Every structure is written in structure tokens, then in C-alpha cells.
Amino acid sequence: MKNRRTNMKNLSTLIEDIYSSVSKLNTGEEEIPQELLDSLAEGMKNAVVSWATPQNRAGFELRMSNMGRPSRQLYYTNKYSDSRSTIDAPTSIKFLYGHLLEEVLIFLVKLSGHNVTDQQKEVVVSGVKGHMDCKIDGEVIDIKTASGFAFKKFQNGTLREDDPFGYLSQLAGYEKAEGTDNGGFLVINKESGELTLYQPEELDKPNVESLIGSIVKLIFNIGKPPEKCYKPIPAGTKGNMKLPRGCLYCNFKIECHKDANDGEGLRMFKYAKGIEYLTKVKSVPKVEEISA
Numbered sequence: 012m013k014n015r016r017t018n019m020k021n022l023s024t025l026i027e028d029i030y031s032s033v034s035k036l037n038t039g040e041e042e043i044p045q046e047l048l049d050s051l052a053e054g055m056k057n058a059v060v061s062w063a064t065p066q067n068r069a070g071f072e073l074r075m076s077n078m079g080r081p082s083r084q085l086y087y088t089n090k091y092s093d094s095r096s097t098i099d100a101p102t103s104i105k106f107l108y109g110h111l112l113e114e115v116l117i118f119l120v121k122l123s124g125h126n127v128t129d130q131q132k133e134v135v136v137s138g139v140k141g142h143m144d145c146k147i148d149g150e151v152i153d154i155k156t157a158s159g160f161a162f163k164k165f166q167n168g169t170l171r172e173d174d175p176f177g178y179l180s181q182l183a184g185y186e187k188a189e190g191t192d193n194g195g196f197l198v199i200n201k202e203s204g205e206l207t208l209y210q211p212e213e214l215d216k217p218n219v220e221s222l223i224g225s226i227v228k229l230i231f232n233i234g235k236p237p238e239k240c241y242k243p244i245p246a247g248t249k250g251n252m253k254l255p256r257g258c259l260y261c262n263f264k265i266e267c268h269k270d271a272n273d274g275e276g277l278r279m280f281k282y283a284k285g286i287e288y289l290t291k292v293k294s295v296p297k298v299e300e301i302s303a
Contacts, residue, residue, distance in 0.1 A: 020125045021148050025197070026206050028123035047121055054114040062107045075134075075141025075184035078226055079177015079217070081240035086230040087263035112156045113144070116199055116206075120147055134188030137223045143185040151185045151194030153178070162200040165209040170196075175240075175257040183216040192216075239267065243290040250293035264288065265303050279303065 020028065035041040071092035077085065098106075121127055130145045144154045155178065157165065164170045171179060178196065186194045195210035229237050240261075246253035254277070258264050269276045271290035278289045281299045289296075 020123075022125075022150055022195070022208060022210070025120070025123070025125055025147065025208050028125065029119045029206060032123040033119070043122065047118060050121065051114065051118040054117060055111060058110040058114050059107070062103075062110055073139050073223070073226060075136070075139060075181050077177065078139060078184065078222060079174065079180025081175070081257075082226060082229045082237040083240050083267065084261055084263060085226060086236045087266060089230050091263070109156045112199060112201065113154045116154050116197060117145065120197070134185060136184050136187045137220050139184065139223055141181070141184055141188075143189075146189075147197070151182070151189050151191055153182050153185065153194070153196050155196050155198045156201050157198050159200055159202045162198060162202075162205070162207065165196055165198045166207045168209060168211070170209065170211065171215040173257070175260075179211060179216050180219070180222060182211070183222075184219050186216075187219045236267070243271075246287060246289060247294075250291070251289055251296070252291035254288040254290065259288070277303075 032041065036043065071089040073085075077088070117127060117130070126148050128146045128149075129143065131142045132145075133140060133142050135141075143151055145152055155165070164173060182194055182196065186192055192213050193210060195208055198207050198209065199205070200207075241255045241257045243252040244255045245251070254264060254268070258267075261267070265277060268288075268290055271277050272292060278292055279301050280287050280289065280296045281301050282296075286301070287296070
């Protein structure tokens with residue numbers, strides 16, 4: 012088996028090198044070193060243990076992983092921080108395989124001969140903490156698993172146009188803490204297995220210290236929620252309006268839009284593709300209406 016040299020690699024060939032290593036495994040040209048198998052097994056075990064451990068944080072904590080989310084969502088998260096929300100089983104399972112896929116990506120990076128350091132290192136900027144995934148070849152890299160739709164935003168470099176989870180702010184926080192501005196995202200398309208490396212331009216990332224200051228002012232120091240994060244969009248051609256994609260995964264959409272439909276609140280209709288949340292109903296859809 013060939014020795015793997017990590018000191019000659021750089022990010023510019025990362026995806027190519029991963030694909031090459033996988034192809035060589037498939038043809039029998041390479042074998043997996045035992046130490047990498049052991050590292051993968053340990054990473055998988057830790058991911059499962061972490062996933063299965065209840066989170067007992069008291070109250071809301073601003074962290075790098077959430078500071079880029081819309082201010083109104085953070086406001087409600089803080090307001091209802093004492094309320095225990097239960098994650099349903101399918102969502103919990105989705106989180107689990109996301110964590111496991113991240114471990115697989117780390118394994119593939121190591122297998123391809125690139126240098127991985129500082130895994131889950133805790134960093135701090137202006138009192139806000141975070142745990143970065145790792146550095147690859149000396150650069151801060153955040154690892155993401157994505158749907159086919161979300162993957163295109165990384166692949167095409169359009170994440171700044173639609174970043175409801177605040178990934179750019181998260182990366183910028185890690186970079187600020189580590190004194191660099193050339194980090195990026197290593198992303199896997201969960202549907203196809205395709206990989207991409209996206210290193211955003213500096214102008215696409217926020218000033219982290221300014222962002223933290225504005226968040227503290229908006230969510231802790233005012234008595235009413237900030238402006239709504241997104242505007243409703245047309246639902247078909249009959250005058251109905253619905254929540255956009257950015258609102259669908261928010262835990263506070265019902266509370267946030269209680270003024271919808273002239274104060275009646277959101278109306279929810281069950282389609283084969285999923286639930287549609289209508290903020291304005293001019294023509295009642297001919298599908299089942301459900302209650303919150």
C-alpha cells in the first residue's frame with residue numbers, strides 16, 4: 012500500500028483527490044489503512060452518543076451555529092426558551108444520518124491524503140462560542156450535508172441569496188476566531204453523493220462583531236419582535252398566498268403569522284407533496300384542511 016503524503020496537498024484538488032481515492036478503492040488499487048478505519052469507527056460512535064444525549068441547556072444561548080438565522084426567529088427562540096420543544100422521531104433520525112455523513116466526509120478527506128486538524132475546536136468571538144468542524148490543509152472548513160436543492164446553492168456560489176440557516180455567518184465566525192478569511196464549505200449532496208467545495212468571497216460574509224452587536228440589540232433589548240423574515244408568495248393563480256420555503260422549517264411560524272388571514276392565523280392544507288401554509292385564502296383548496 013502506498014504511503015499517503017498529507018504535506019503536499021491543498022484545497023484546490025480536494026474534490027478531485029477524494030473522487031480519485033474512492034475510484035482506486037473500487038478497482039482494488041488502494042486499501043484503507045487500519046488507522047483510518049479506527050478513526051472512522053470512533054467518529055461514528057461519538058456522533059451517535061452525542062445524538063442520543065439529551066440537550067439540557069437552560070435558556071437561549073447565542074452561538075455561531077445560530078447567529079446567522081433571521082432576527083425574528085432568534086427573538087422567538089429567546090422568548091420561548093423555557094418551553095421544551097420535542098423533536099419528532101423522523102426529524103431526529105434525519106439529524107442522526109446528517110451527523111454520520113459528516114463523519115464519512117471527514118474519513119474521505121483523510122483517505123485522499125489531505126490534512127485534517129482542529130476537529131470540533133471551540134472558538135469564541137465577542138463572547139459567542141462555537142465548535143468548528145475542522146481545518147483541512149490549514150483552512151477552516153464547515154462540513155454540510157444538503158438536499159439536491161440546497162446543494163446547488165453551494166455548487167453555484169449563490170448561498171448568499173438564500174441562506175435561512177445562517178451558514179455564511181457561522182463560517183465567518185469561525186474564520187474571525189482563527190484569523191483567516193479563506194475558509195469554506197465541504198458539502199455532500201445527500202441524494203446523489205456528489206461533492207463540492209465552496210469558498211465564499213469575503214463580501215458575501217458578514218462582519219461578525221457587528222452582526223453580534225445588532226442581534227443582541229434586536230432580540231434582547233426590544234419588547235416586540237423584529238420585522239418578519241420573509242414575505243408571503245403566491246400559491247397558484249387564484250389569489251392565495253403562502254409561506255415561502257424559508258419559513259417552512261421554523262418552529263415559530265404559527266406564532267409569527269398569527270395575524271394572517273385577517274387575524275385568523277395560518278390555514279394549513281395537506282397536499283401529497285406536503286403541507287401548504289396559507290397566509291391569505293381567496294379560493295379554498297380542494298384538499299384536506301388541517302389544524303395546528
